[in-house]
Amino acid sequence: xxxxxxxxxxTLGSSxxxxxxxxQTGSAVASTMHVVAATGVxxxxxxxxxxxxxxxxxxxxxxxxxxxxxxxxAQIRLYAFQSxxxxxxxxxxAAGRDIPELYVLAVVSLLLKVIIVPRVMxxxxxxxxxxxxxxxxxGVASEIILxxxxxxxxxxxxxxxxxxxxxxxxxxxxLSFAVVLxxxxxxxxxxxxxxxxxxxxxLENGVSLASLVVAAGLPLILxxxxxxxLLVAVVVFGVLIRVHQTRSSSLSTVSLxxxxx
Amino acid sequence: xxxxxxxxxxxxxxxxxxxxGAPGISGVIARVEARLQGRVGPRxxxxxxxxxxxxxxxxxxxxxxxxxxxxxPIFSLACYLTVPMLIPVLTSYPLPLGYMGDIxxxxxxxxxxxxxxAVAAAETGNPYAQLASSRAKTFGAITEPVVLLVxxxxxxxxxxxxxxxLSATVLSGPDQIxxxxxxxxxxxxxxxxxxETGRIPIETHTGxxxxxxxxxxxxxxxxxxxxxxxxxxxxxxxxxxxxxxxNVFIAPxxxxxxxxxxxxxFAIFAFLGKCAVLGCVVAVIDDSFAKLxxxxxxxxxxxxxxxxxxxxxxxxxxxx
Numbered sequence: 206x207x208x209x210x211x212x213x214x215x216t217l218g219s220s221x222x223x224x225x226x227x228x229q230t231g232s233a234v235a236s237t238m239h240v241v242a243a244t245g246v247x248x249x250x251x252x253x254x255x256x257x258x259x260x261x262x263x264x265x266x267x268x269x270x271x272x273x274x275x276x277x278x279a280q281i282r283l284y285a286f287q288s289x290x291x292x293x294x295x296x297x298x299a300a301g302r303d304i305p306e307l308y309v310l311a312v313v314s315l316l317l318k319v320i321i322v323p324r325v326m327x328x329x330x331x332x333x334x335x336x337x338x339x340x341x342x343x344g345v346a347s348e349i350i351l352x353x354x355x356x357x358x359x360x361x362x363x364x365x366x367x368x369x370x371x372x373x374x375x376x377x378x379x380l381s382f383a384v385v386l387x388x389x390x391x392x393x394x395x396x397x398x399x400x401x402x403x404x405x406x407x408l409e410n411g412v413s414l415a416s417l418v419v420a421a422g423l424p425l426i427l428x429x430x431x432x433x434x435l436l437v438a439v440v441v442f443g444v445l446i447r448v449h450q451t452r453s454s455s456l457s458t459v460s461l462x463x464x465x466x
Numbered sequence: 467x468x469x470x471x472x473x474x475x476x477x478x479x480x481x482x483x484x485x486x487g488a489p490g491i492s493g494v495i496a497r498v499e500a501r502l503q504g505r506v507g508p509r510x511x512x513x514x515x516x517x518x519x520x521x522x523x524x525x526x527x528x529x530x531x532x533x534x535x536x537x538x539p540i541f542s543l544a545c546y547l548t549v550p551m552l553i554p555v556l557t558s559y560p561l562p563l564g565y566m567g568d569i570x571x572x573x574x575x576x577x578x579x580x581x582x583x584a585v586a587a588a589e590t591g592n593p594y595a596q597l598a599s600s601r602a603k604t605f606g607a608i609t610e611p612v613v614l615l616v617x618x619x620x621x622x623x624x625x626x627x628x629x630x631x632l633s634a635t636v637l638s639g640p641d642q643i644x645x646x647x648x649x650x651x652x653x654x655x656x657x658x659x660x661x662e663t664g665r666i667p668i669e670t671h672t673g674x675x676x677x678x679x680x681x682x683x684x685x686x687x688x689x690x691x692x693x694x695x696x697x698x699x700x701x702x703x704x705x706x707x708x709x710x711x712x713n714v715f716i717a718p719x720x721x722x723x724x725x726x727x728x729x730x731x732f733a734i735f736a737f738l739g740k741c742a743v744l745g746c747v748v749a750v751i752d753d754s755f756a757k758l759x760x761x762x763x764x765x766x767x768x769x770x771x772x773x774x775x776x777x778x779x780x781x782x783x784x785x786x
Contacts, residue, residue, distance in 0.1 A: 252641050252644055349769070357775070361782075380780075
């Protein structure tokens, strides 16, 4: 009696692993990423893929948290965390796929995006008395549902393209597109300059996530050039924030409703 | 040759473990919470004394309520104690009645119990009890999609929605644990459990502020043994939900894989220990966050929904 139940359970429990194991060992890992076995179960990702995807999901979740945050400082802190997650992903890829120059990239992006950019942004905000961003164009729950729809769109359009990467699982590419799209939502629905700037910077995080997936072997000099592009954007946004603040003595963009020649 | 326990006895033991252990877990949470606040706090066994005291008291019912009001506490406790037959509490292999229902079936029974309590509360004339039951149903309706999506992701991972199957899948190796779909579904389920057990981001568990009450407010008109049954039932519900989270999603280790008595005895202690650890985590959350305003609960649920949807998305993309 017990034996019967035990074997039944064994077939049940390991059906995900056992039924698809031959496929996974039979061909390269990258090409099985999209294979869905006849039973309808997605192939179980390896530990490396699982970890990489989890970090990518964390990047996306932090992007969603930015939609919710009301404090300027908290938003900038979230951006720092998100950049940290991207750097961690670079380290994971470097270790898992043995691409040493990604370590350098991780360090540079850590210095720039986790430390320097947030510090500069916080300094720009030091003079401002406002601490709380006004409400966005929508309620938080509706914003999240909207962003979720947009993210799902990004997910599945990228999934339909069928881009394969030798370095990272394809899901991470879909996730990076979702990050980009959600950061657009953030920039559109929020009505304060800081959220819009942070949305722009986090868009860059999404793009660097995508570049990790598609072109991890990109020459380092190019990657670093992108990072310094970001620095230029920070300076431009900083100046804009300053100008806006001195003119309208607030950080809200609600007053910007007239076009001037 | 060590003694073995017949399967029906093990099944009965699963129900008994939940029924007897549940007030103790509530006691542990209350104690840890008080210690974290710098108070001495009640004894861990305090919920048992409370139940004993309430059982000795007389039962009063408001004028005009029907028999439903008096039967609801018994019925709801019976529902909560049916679910442990369907989920892995002590054993990693399915027991004879384990296939009576899947995760959705268990969810239906839990929902039925809370529906019965809500209807009984609505039968009284007490505005706070009615307010609480209407809130419980309103917010219950918005958490339902989260639960469904968690079940979907389980179904996509295991091709069944039997709790035993997911538990065995999680046990099968680390690659099943680090996959984002599993982590996201577990996190979403944890948030649902915080909601369902009325813990801090949603409501204060031992509060006396009627305006913020959801779960607690429903039992205002019950008294004596009926109140005891309701309290016991909500403790049992809490432990059942903890069991689902622990033994199905997060840590199905320590379950007995044979029918030997010593293994099952070890499984009981391991299970109670795991529940106590989860209770400590809940107590820490209780002490480190503020209660959300009622209108902000939708944001909390939206976050749980987001996690669950992302889990299903990543599974569909093949990377989950």
